[in-house]
Amino acid sequence: MSSEKVLIGVIGGSGLYHLDNLTFVKHVNPETPWGYPSSPITIASLPSGTLIAFLARHGPGHTITPSNVPARANIAALKSLGVRAILAFSAVGSLREDISPGTFALPTQIIDRTKGVRPASFFDGSIVAHAAFGDPFSLKLVRWLEGPVRRALDAEGRGVQLVTEKTIVCMEGPQFSTRAESLMYRQWGGDLINMSVLPEAKLAREAEISYALIATATDYDSWRPHAEAVTAAEVFKTLKANAETSRHVAATILEELNAAAAQGDILAEETGSMAFSIMPRADTQKQEEREKLRFVLPEYFSD
Numbered sequence: 534m535s536s537e538k539v540l541i542g543v544i545g546g547s548g549l550y551h552l553d554n555l556t557f558v559k560h561v562n563p564e565t566p567w568g569y570p571s572s573p574i575t576i577a578s579l580p581s582g583t584l585i586a587f588l589a590r591h592g593p594g595h596t597i598t599p600s601n602v603p604a605r606a607n608i609a610a611l612k613s614l615g616v617r618a619i620l621a622f623s624a625v626g627s628l629r630e631d632i633s634p635g636t637f638a639l640p641t642q643i644i645d646r647t648k649g650v651r652p653a654s655f656f657d658g659s660i661v662a663h664a665a666f667g668d669p670f671s672l673k674l675v676r677w678l679e680g681p682v683r684r685a686l687d688a689e690g691r692g693v694q695l696v697t698e699k700t701i702v703c704m705e706g707p708q709f710s711t712r713a714e715s716l717m718y719r720q721w722g723g724d725l726i727n728m729s730v731l732p733e734a735k736l737a738r739e740a741e742i743s744y745a746l747i748a749t750a751t752d753y754d755s756w757r758p759h760a761e762a763v764t765a766a767e768v769f770k771t772l773k774a775n776a777e778t779s780r781h782v783a784a785t786i787l788e789e790l791n792a793a794a795a796q797g798d799i800l801a802e803e804t805g806s807m808a809f810s811i812m813p814r815a816d817t818q819k820q821e822e823r824e825k826l827r828f829v830l831p832e833y834f835s836d
């Protein structure tokens with residue numbers, strides 16, 4: 534564990550393997566009870582000297598498939614550094630005509646289409662917990678982000694639009710969806726699609742970390758009649774510009790985000806949220822399981 538606490542963690546997705554305008558401090562690679570994170574975590578300082586943590590979800594050279602991202606180690610490692618709020622970025626497909634490639638979105642709902650092959654809980658032994666997940670993103674954090682992200686996009690001057698209140702489908706991959714699936718997700722109410730927001734968002738909730746996603750649209754997936762179905766080449770066309778804009782957004786808002794997290798209100802929904810989710814059998818809990826869980830939730834599993 535680090536002695537310097539870092540409140541804000543940033544997870545970079547496809548195309549976003551580093552941030553700009555930060556002073557590099559060090560790399561850390563905490564071993565967690567769930568293994569090592571996707572990559573060493575970069576600790577960097579903002580102009581004020583405030584530290585933030587950056588983690589590349591697929592590794593710095595994009596060598597980890599969405600199904601193999603060590604999400605438990607990633608979230609546990611960030612929590613061990615003191616992280617209380619995560620701003621995650623993701624390249625996503627659009628399921629709506631008005632969300633054109635290049636658009637940024639702050640989703641508020643998720644439809645889970647992963648296939649049960651990803652470990653999705655810290656509670657996989659005999660200590661049972663049922664985290665609330667009706668609102669899978671931290672709504673206070675999402676609402677807070679709207680203004681600063683919109684202002685950052687306006688200031689960049691590329692005309693990038695921000696849309697809110699959207700539903701993201703998380704599919705297993707690594708292959709993209711069929712046309713029939715893509716059409717079905719639209720009927721279900723999906724607006725965006727990726728392969729990464731789960732189990733990341735679930736694990737952040739279990740670790741009592743406020744979590745929000747900036748979804749950056751790269752393509753129209755495969756639902757449009759008479760249009761090509763999505764290919765990786767199509768995604769790559771927009772990925773670089775989206776990553777540049779993501780870096781601009783991060784550089785613009787992180788100082789303010791850290792100040793808001795330090796003040797506390799945007800963390801309020803998640804802090805303490807697991808207190809009534811863990812089945813109350815402390816007397817029978819196995820010591821080795823308590824030790825593992827102490828790594829992410831010291832509040833509930835300290836002796």
Ligand SMILES: CSC[C@H]1O[C@H](OP(=O)(O)O)[C@H](O)[C@@H]1O
Nearest residue numbers: 546547599623624727728729768
């Ligand atoms: C490169 S296309 C599919 C890939 O991109 C997204 O990654 P991330 O969410 O980490 O930006 C999507 O979820 C898939 O993993």
Ligand SMILES: Nc1ncnc2[nH]cnc12
Nearest residue numbers: 624625626726727728754
């Ligand atoms: N169409 C798509 N489906 C799933 N994940 C994606 N990431 C970027 N575009 C995607």
